[in-house]
Amino acid sequence: MSDFVQLLIAGATTGSIYGLIGLTFTLIYNATKLPNFGQGEFVMLGAMFAVLFFGTLALPGYVAFPLIILCGAIVGALYQQIFVAPMQRSGAPLINQVMATIAAAIIISNLAAIVAGVRQLGIPSQFGNDALRLGEFSILPQSLAVIVVTAVVAIALWLFLTRTTIGMTILATGYNPIAAQLVGIRVSSVMIMTFGLSAAIATLAGALIAPIIAASPYMGINMAVKGFIASIVGGMSNPSFALLGGLVVGVCETLISGYVSSSLNEVITLGLMMTVLLARPNGLFGDNR
Amino acid sequence: MSAAASPRRTRPFLVWTLIGLALLGVPFLKIGNYPIEVMNSAAISIIFAISLNLVYGYCGQISFGHAGFYAIGGYAFALVQPYTGLIPGLLVAILFGALIAGLIGLPLLRLRGHYLALGTLAFGIAIQVLALQWVDLTGGPWGISVDPARLFGIRLSRNYYYVVWFATAIAFVLSVNLVRSRYGRALQIIREDEAVAQALGVNTVLTKLAIFALSGALAALAGALYAQQNLFVTPALFGLGLSISPVVMVVLGGSGTPLGPVVGAIILTLLPEALHRFQEYHVLVYGFILLIVLRFMPQGIVGLISSASSSWRKEPVNAAPSR
Numbered sequence: 001m002s003d004f005v006q007l008l009i010a011g012a013t014t015g016s017i018y019g020l021i022g023l024t025f026t027l028i029y030n031a032t033k034l035p036n037f038g039q040g041e042f043v044m045l046g047a048m049f050a051v052l053f054f055g056t057l058a059l060p061g062y063v064a065f066p067l068i069i070l071c072g073a074i075v076g077a078l079y080q081q082i083f084v085a086p087m088q089r090s091g092a093p094l095i096n097q098v099m100a101t102i103a104a105a106i107i108i109s110n111l112a113a114i115v116a117g118v119r120q121l122g123i124p125s126q127f128g129n130d131a132l133r134l135g136e137f138s139i140l141p142q143s144l145a146v147i148v149v150t151a152v153v154a155i156a157l158w159l160f161l162t163r164t165t166i167g168m169t170i171l172a173t174g175y176n177p178i179a180a181q182l183v184g185i186r187v188s189s190v191m192i193m194t195f196g197l198s199a200a201i202a203t204l205a206g207a208l209i210a211p212i213i214a215a216s217p218y219m220g221i222n223m224a225v226k227g228f229i230a231s232i233v234g235g236m237s238n239p240s241f242a243l244l245g246g247l248v249v250g251v252c253e254t255l256i257s258g259y260v261s262s263s264l265n266e267v268i269t270l271g272l273m274m275t276v277l278l279a280r281p282n283g284l285f286g287d288n289r
Numbered sequence: 290m291s292a293a294a295s296p297r298r299t300r301p302f303l304v305w306t307l308i309g310l311a312l313l314g315v316p317f318l319k320i321g322n323y324p325i326e327v328m329n330s331a332a333i334s335i336i337f338a339i340s341l342n343l344v345y346g347y348c349g350q351i352s353f354g355h356a357g358f359y360a361i362g363g364y365a366f367a368l369v370q371p372y373t374g375l376i377p378g379l380l381v382a383i384l385f386g387a388l389i390a391g392l393i394g395l396p397l398l399r400l401r402g403h404y405l406a407l408g409t410l411a412f413g414i415a416i417q418v419l420a421l422q423w424v425d426l427t428g429g430p431w432g433i434s435v436d437p438a439r440l441f442g443i444r445l446s447r448n449y450y451y452v453v454w455f456a457t458a459i460a461f462v463l464s465v466n467l468v469r470s471r472y473g474r475a476l477q478i479i480r481e482d483e484a485v486a487q488a489l490g491v492n493t494v495l496t497k498l499a500i501f502a503l504s505g506a507l508a509a510l511a512g513a514l515y516a517q518q519n520l521f522v523t524p525a526l527f528g529l530g531l532s533i534s535p536v537v538m539v540v541l542g543g544s545g546t547p548l549g550p551v552v553g554a555i556i557l558t559l560l561p562e563a564l565h566r567f568q569e570y571h572v573l574v575y576g577f578i579l580l581i582v583l584r585f586m587p588q589g590i591v592g593l594i595s596s597a598s599s600s601w602r603k604e605p606v607n608a609a610p611s612r
Contacts, residue, residue, distance in 0.1 A: 035403040035406070035407065083580070086584055087583065087584060090584065092583065092584075092587060094402065094403070095351055095402065095403070095406075096583050096587055098351075098403050098406055099536065099540065099579065099583055100579075100580055100583050100584070102353070102533065102536075102579070103576045103577070103579040103580040103583065104576075104580070105576075106530075106533065106572060106573065106575060106576030106579070107573060107576040107577060107580065110570065110572055110573035110576065111573065114570070114573075221529055225410065225411065225414060228407050229411070232404075232407065263422040264418075264419075264422055266414070266415065266418045267415050267418055267419060267422075270411045270412075270414065270415045271415075273408075273411060274396060274397075274408065274411070277400060277404060277408060278396050278399065281404075
């Protein structure tokens with residue numbers, strides 16, 4: 001029983017990260033109908049920023065975290081301007097736009113490899129290494145931070161999207177860009193903002209996992225795939241479904257590696273995604289009627 | 290009619306005969322083994338790109354997981370070749386490629402657009418993970434080595450070139466004839482509009498599955514030929530970059546054109562050779578090429594040339610009485 005709970009805690013930690021990535025992925029998907037294969041590169045850059053700010057520059061957390069989020073937002077806005085907007089303006093078919101995001105992912109990860117080298121870069125946890133004990137269970141402060149930050153981000157994002165005017169313009173643009181333009185929303189700015197917001201959250205996710213899994217320039221595509229799987233399993237129609245999907249995937253992964261074997265865990269996750277795609281194409285939590 | 294058409298029909302025939310003879314003569318040139326190996330790589334890339342062009346260029350079904358079929362071909366060949374020799378090994382690889390593509394296509398091809406992109410991407414990653422983890426079969430990260438090529442008991446070495454280019458010629462002729470057939474036109478209707486294809490009586494499920502299986506078989510053939518050339522297979526060879534490369538080749542050359550994959554594959558094989566300094570950055574160069582082509586010439590090189598030449602010919606063609 002205790003093992004089981006311990007595995008659940010580990011699963012919730014990785015699941016939170018997958019969920020955060022999935023959430024940022026669906027945020028862009030819902031605003032632009034574009035599955036952004038470059039999403040994982042934001043996570044990779046977040047981990048790299050964490051290595052730079054915490055490791056190399058040794059900045060305190062209250063300076064470094066806002067800086068990382070700010071850098072993420074700028075990266076996201078630039079990404080939209082360089083890789084997405086020109087394709088959309090030229091009226092390219094969606095599949096070409098998707099391929100352009102793959103090209104973007106290749107370019108960003110390989111540039112990062114030139115700058116940072118291909119080795120894995122580890123950093124110590126910003127929250128200490130002494131496990132917190134709750135009765136017979138224990139949890140590392142970094143894991144707790146991941147879970148808490150994920151919950152806070154999810155709630156803040158939900159409030160932002162449903163309670164503020166700017167947030168509602170993002171939702172409105174996603175539902176119907178032409179109607180949004182007709183009521184006076186500047187769609188091009190909303191797109192930049194959506195990418196900035198999405199990338200900011202993704203870089204934060206990257207900074208949070210850097211101490212758990214080492215940062216490396218080619219980690220992005222794996223992160224993107226985990227994010228896709230999370231959002232497909234949960235449902236692409238709503239960012240919160242993606243978050244739940246991420247938790248399901250994370251918990252499944254750790255339970256399988258805990259009780260069966262860790263070696264085929266990725267294949268099983270991909271199998272889970274295929275099953276969901278075929279049986280419930282709009283996700284476990286989406287509307288499948 | 291036939292008298293008027295014959296010079297237009299014999300000229301391409303002449304051109305192809307000359308190209309064929311030139312290719313046959315290459316191993317007799319006084320060049321080292323390295324240029325021959327580069328030629329072989331180009332030929333293998335052509336087969337791989339043709340395989341993707343059939344399923345994406347003509348049928349409109351994107352795949353970001355073709356490295357999976359390439360890997361299946363490579364491993365099937367590496368496992369069988371020491372016992373059966375070269376040709377049966379290639380046939381086994383083709384068979385396995387078609388079989389797995391058929392099995393995986395059955396669920397995958399129900400997906401559309403970017404869901405298919407994700408599903409195939411996941412397939413490619415899953416195959417690489419399997420190759421890494423299924424140590425008993427694949428040797429895990431250490432891989433499997435392949436015996437040097439022999440044909441009828443004779444060691445091939447430099448003449449392996451003929452095997453590779455013969456396979457490439459077959460793949461090319463097959464794909465060209467296929468897309469001109471009734472079945473090929475059905476593929477292209479599916480690409481334009483699946484509902485229209487159904488309304489016209491095309492069995493879209495079976496058609497897509499068949500082209501996916503054929504594409505998987507060709508990709509596996511490319512993988513097997515590569516395994517023989519490389520004498521070694523290991524999971525590291527079959528990463529995401531390998532799945533992206535045929536997509537870049539097809540888009541650069543011109544997707545949905547018979548010559549597009551050939552042109553794209555030759556350029557992308559020779560480019561890293563020409564730019565020796567960029568050897569370690571060739572994936573980065575791929576990324577930039579893909580982006581620039583998608584943005585500025587989405588119809589690819591062959592598409593660009595043929596649309597330019599048809600607009601140049603437009604006047605005389607329309608002026609002449611057509612029938």
